[in-house]
Amino acid sequence: MSSLVAYDDSDSEENSSDQQERSSSPAQTAPFEQNLSPNAQILPNAPISTADRMVSGYQGDTRFNCHPHSQSQSQRDWRSFSKSQEKLVDCTSPSLPVTHCNTLPAQAPPCIQKSFSHASNSTKRQQNVPSDVRPYISKRQRLCTSVETEQKDDPSEPVHGSQNRETQILSNVPSRLTPYLGQKPRAAKIPRRPLMSLGGHQGPVNTVQWCSVPQCSHLLLSASMDKTFKVWDGAESGRCLRVYTCHSGAVRDACWTPCGQQLLTASFDNTAAITDVETGQQTVKLDNQFKVMCVALHPSNPSVVVCGGYSSAVKAWDSRSCKVVKVYKAGVQQTLDILFLKGGEDFITSSDCVSRDSADRTLIAWDYQTTAVLSNQIYHERYTCPSLALHPLEDTFVAQTNGNYMALFSTQKPYRMNKRRRYEGHKVEGYAVQCEFSQDGTLLVSGSSTGSTHFYDFHSARLLHSLQAHSKPCLCVAQHPVLPATAATCDWAGEVKIWH
Structure with a gap:
């Protein structure tokens, strides 16, 4: 109907x-x-x-x-x-x-x-929206923005997961660094006076390292036993830009990746991790099943991560698949440091294995591809070597020893030690004191258990200057790759200082 x-x-x-x-x-x-x-x-x-x-x-x-x-x-x-x-x-x-x-x-x-x-007129008005009208922002996004604005000035705020602030730290180049970009590296000079003091760590700071990318070389990385590692603006403001809490154990070692956008860390929670600098998100996590004390990136293949620690084995990981690709086994209890030589065909590991008459297997040279031991009779004195450093230009490397001196070795087989040249004047006394070369290779710098920093002339082994940097043991000294006469130091009390 x-x-x-x-x-x-x-x-x-x-x-x-x-x-x-x-x-x-x-x-x-x-x-x-x-x-x-x-x-x-x-x-x-x-x-x-x-x-x-x-x-x-x-x-x-x-x-x-x-x-x-x-x-x-x-x-x-x-x-x-x-x-x-x-x-x-x-x-x-x-x-x-x-x-x-x-x-x-x-x-x-x-x-x-x-x-x-x-x-129809109302429909046209809805369609013809002016371009200057701001889009709708949800309440959750507005609350997140307000929280980030309030906590922007807090230098100790940790970054969890994929949290990302409005300020991009990799894109901000300070005015102090701009005049030196694009220029040839100048001759290394010795810093004389303190520029700023960076506090914030609640435990010993094991290492500090500048970013190797020139545009981001103002960023300073610090790793501490308080289970955190931080990125600072070490060139201008001295402000803590990021606090990363990705590890549940003490962070023993840390370094920048070659691109300058990620951080590689080693922790006592049995893991080594790669973390994004901007977001704080942990992109790679490598479970070694032992306390990791040292990590190193392969010089020609940065996707390969070599980890050593409280184990008789050293593991090489492929960070893309998170799988172990090579295992290097030796009769040692723990590995203290790892150093890749030029080309990445072989590397040196430092262990704590010391016999009664000689330091047999203290330094071991490995073939990266075959995992074979090339030499374990490199260093014959009864001291352990907590850190190693490679010369940027010459075929040599140095080993920090607990004998209160640094020994010089050749990177060519059979890796002989130069007995006529050693760098003395500082003290180690069981601390993991690190050493480092300047960019031009003319200076060799080391910390000391007395809290001082020592600068040596590499060729003559003469002590050029001793700087009383801290009251507690100075564990690491990092020289700036771009700024002349600028260095960062850290100590056992958790303090980081910038010197100029």
Whole structure:
């Protein structure tokens, strides 16, 4: 049964007859009566003309007629119709033409034309949004932004997981560093006075290292026994830029990757990890099943990570697949340091194995590809070597010894020690005191258990200057790769200092 809905307030005889017909079939018209406005009336069956189809919304045998008797009354009826049209007509129905839902022809009554023109204008206003209007930001994002703004000045705030601040530390180059970029490295000079003191670590700082990328060389990395490692602005502000809490144990060793965007760390929680500098997210985690004391990257293949520690074996990992690719086994208890020689074909490990008469297997040379021992009779004195350093230009390397001196060795087989040249004047006394060469290879610098820093002339082995840097044992000294006469030191009390 088809029906015709009309919006008419007149009390004519035709309306009364329509009401009688509607009451005669209540079961069929009840659904429509519930959805219509009080002024809506149902008309009997009638043929639907083409003009009525164009004016009215049409679907099946049901059409809605809007032929008002007066302009004001029709406007009120049309508003009532607009409120109920969503229930009466489904504009998304496939049986209804799309044009009947969006537009009306010129034959439509003035009330309908006015209403639809108003709707179309509002649609245009929504589509033509000015370009300078800010997009909607959710409440969660606004809260995160406010928290980051409040904690921006907190130098000790840790970075967990993938948290990322608004400030990008790798893209900010301080003004003090800019004049030296693009220039040839100058001759190394000895720093004389303190520039700034960086506090914040709650335990001994084992190592400090500048970023080797010139544009990011103002960034200073420090690793501590308080289970954290930090990145500082060591060239200008001295502010702590990031605090990384990725390890559950003491961080024993740390270094920058060649790209300067990631950090490689070794921890007593049995893992070595690669962490993104910006986000603080741990991208690679290598479970060695022993306390890791030292890590090193392969010079020609940075995806290879070599780890040593409280184990008789040294493991080489592929950081892309997180799998062990090579294992180097020796009769030692622990590995203190790892040093790749030029080219990466072989490397040197330092262990704690000391016999009664000689330091047999204290320094071991390994072939990287075959995992074979090339030599274990390199150093014959009864002292362990807590750290190793490679000369940047010559085929030599030095080993820091617990005999309170640094020994010089050749990088060519059979890795002989130069007995005529040793660097004395500082003290080690069981601490993991590190040594390092300057960029041009003219200076050799070392810390001391007395808290001082010692600068040696590499070729003559003469002590050039001794700087009283700390009151506690000075464990590491790092010379800046770009800025002249600039160095960073760290001590057993957790203090980091910049010298100029």
